[in-house]
Amino acid sequence: MSETDIQIKKKPSFINNPRNRAIFYQLLLLIGLGYFFFSIISNTLANMEARGIKTGYSFLSSTSGFDILMTLIPYDATSSYFQTFVVGMLNTMLVSVIGIFIATILGFLMGVAYFSKNWLIRKSSVVYVETFRNIPLLLQVFFWYSAVLATLPSARDSLSVGEAIFLNIRGFYFPKVINEPLSILVYIAFAIAVVAAVCLKIWAKKRQDKTGLQFPVLYASLALLIGLPLVVTLLSGVPFQLEYPVLKGFNFKGGVTIIPELIALTLALSIYTGAFIAEAVRAGVQAVPQGQSEAARSLGLKEKKIMSLIVVPQAMRVIVPMLNSEYQSLVKNSTLATAIGYPDLFTVFVGTSLNQTGQAIEIVFMTIAVYFAFNMSISFIMNQVNKRVSHIER
Amino acid sequence: MKFSTILTGGLTLCLAIGAQAATLDDVKNRGMVSCGVSTGLAGFSQKDENGMWSGLDVDVCRAVAAAVLGDDTKVQYKPLTAKERFTALQSGEIDLLSRNTTWTHTRDTSLGLNFAGVNYYDGQGFMVSKKIGVTTALELDGAAVCIQAGTTSELNLADYFRENKLSYTAITFDTADQTRAGFESGRCDVLTSDQSQLYAIRIGLKNPADALVLPEVISKEPLGPVVRQGDDEWFNITRWSLMAMVEAEFLAVDSSNVDNAMKNGSPSQKRLLGSEGDAGDKLGLDANWAYNIVKLVGNYGESFERNVGMDSPLKIARGQNAQWNNGGLMYSAPIR
Ligand SMILES: N[C@@H](CCC(=O)N[C@@H](CS)C(=O)NCC(=O)O)C(=O)O
Secondary structure, three states: OOHHHHHHOOOOOOOOOHHHHHHHHHHHHHHHHHHHHHHHHHHHHHHHHHOOEOOOOHHHHOEOOOOOOOOOOOOOOOOEHHHHHHHHHHHHHHHHHHHHHHHHHHHHHHHHHOOOOOHHHHHHHHHHHHHHHHOOHHHHHHHHHHHHHHHOOOHHHOEEEOOOEEEEOOEEEEOEEEEOOOHHHHHHHHHHHHHHHHHHHHHHHHHHHHHOOOOOHHHHHHHHHHHHHHHHHHHOOOOEEEEOOEEEOOEEEOOEEEOHHHHHHHHHHHHHHHHHHHHHHHHHHHHOOHHHHHHHHHOOOOHHHHHHHHHHHHHHHHHHHHHHHHHHHHHHHHHHHHHOOOOOHHHHHHHHHHHHHOOHHHHHHHHHHHHHHHHHHHHHHHHHHHHHHHHHHO | OHHHHHHHHHHHHHHHHOOOOOHHHHHHHHOOEEEEEOOOEOOOEEEOOOOOEEOHHHHHHHHHHHHHHOOOOOEEEEEOOOOOHHHHHHOOOOOEEOOOOEOOHHHHHHEOEEEOOOOEEEOEEEEEEHHHOOOOHHHOOOEEEEEEOOOHHHHHHHHHHHHOOOOEEEEEEOOHHHHHHHHHHOOOOEEEEEHHHHHHHHHOOOOHHHEEEOOOOOOOEEEOOEEEOOOHHHHHHHHHHHHHHHHHHHOOOOOOOHHHHHHHOOHHHHHHHOOOOOHHHHHOOOOOHHHHHHHHOOOHHHHHHHHOOOOOOOOOOOHHHOEHHHOOOEOOOOOO
16 A cells, blocks of 8 residues: 555545554554553552562572572572572473473374374374373373372382483483593584485485485484494494492482473373374374375375375474464473472472562563563474475475 | 462552552451461361361461451461462452461561561471481481472571581472372472471371471471551551460460459459450450450460360470460560
């Protein structure tokens, strides 16, 4: 709608110009809203002042005074509340990323399994979806935590594999890899393998386009990615050391520990969300016209290839927007951490910190901002993915 | 959980709208005192099969209801976790918080709240399973410790282990039940909380005899009722309802002899019970405010023995909570 259009139609007066009016009303609304929020905020601040409630963000730099079960950055009771905030944020991110990863794999496997010719596989997909989609998530979190993991033996009677890997009620313990100077060679070998695998993929595609010959890229890349670093490791005399977890006093020390709270929450989140993703995948596959797979079949493609090359890529158009909202739900659902004491942002910040400082409004506001940012990022990424899959389709 | 977000939403809303009505008028209009208690802690605030609340903390709620409304049953109990309690009070969801809450400087000065007194002098301790063979807290190096979120216990624990150069992992739960379950399942070696609560939690264990409360007391935990700051009338009522219970015990007035003491008692008994003087009037209450408390709820000593003392499963000795003239810290300012 250009200016000239309006002018040609013999302009209405300035006041009657619909565009000016629209702008005017928008402005009015904006001022109204602005005033609304301004008065809420100033009123709240004045009332808090009157009631002797401390306000402001200065608490972020004061010492928290409490410890946290699991932290991805160094943290102890002398750290500040800002560090508490970061610890919580990272823990939320960790459980969300792992959860999304597992849920996606599980969801795609189960979604595709629905179309399997094998009765057992098909039915197990249905049973999985119907069971886990219909049980409240909180219950599932409790199930994994209290009914499954809490029944594991005590530290002294741990289940163990070769005195190196241990499982008990306090968590899952395994050896930690400690680098030596020569380790760098192995990492370089791995990087080279990655680059080589990518080149291989490009080369194989070109060759197939030209000659129609196929190359087993997947197996070749796997061989590269595992083989090359392995060979270098052996040649350089295994430049690693393993730090084994050992039982000292009450608990295992050393190695890597995965706390049961993280395991329970990740399991619950990914299995629950996986069921929804499976449904999305099923819907997406069903949305691809039958003619597509029939055509592929008449070209002589194998069933597996039809799924992976013809059907699923087209189904992605339907699946991706649904994935977007499932991922966002998963992030929000991760706040159920507080029910079992996994130290996510909600637990350590809205829970403990809020209670110790009493800065309810500031803390809840910051927390909302973080979840908002997380979900906006997911949305952004998924919208990019969406653009790509809709392009491929045409 | 999500409840705390909702509470905070409520807090924002009511702070934004403002206008702080007098709690006493609200309570009279409603005909009910809304009282925040724990989600279930034997001896302090606990609900029985019939939905009746009882306990030392519950008795403070009942005393206030008796003083204000003349009926100790006119209380609406709101079970709150440690994390929810202050927001619930700030937002006006409850009129009074009586939930084993420690009086600390931060809470008193920065939350917009006032502590109306102390109804139990406590200190933090440790409970361990007898199996692990520990007899003092100094042997707890490397232990996993179960603890409730948003408590003073969380902070004292960190201080104590740091001071004694011991390491530990803190396993933090939301409610007392979850904390107990964590201890029972073996997720942690130690449970820490105020000692009174350890005794209360211990009798809830499947096998109380397996658990041992260690001798160390690592902090001071004066527990008492809390009200919003800025409503002095309500603050006075809460403070003096508690004082009346303590003073009644000091003056040897209890629920069985209160009628006689009102008619024939000493001058200070009569002043307390309203047959002399105008103590009630000064609080904006009826003359028989304290009579109602003693008659319906009992004096502090009766409440103590019934809920946590020798007449209860907890069997806690009076200790610090005896009257000052019996070697304890319970001391009421004179009513005159
Ligand atoms: N007195 C301490 C601790 C109070 C506290 O919450 N203790 C736990 C003991 S594990 C409790 O009473 N929980 C009961 C509930 O959550 O309802 C404080 O004020 O911070």
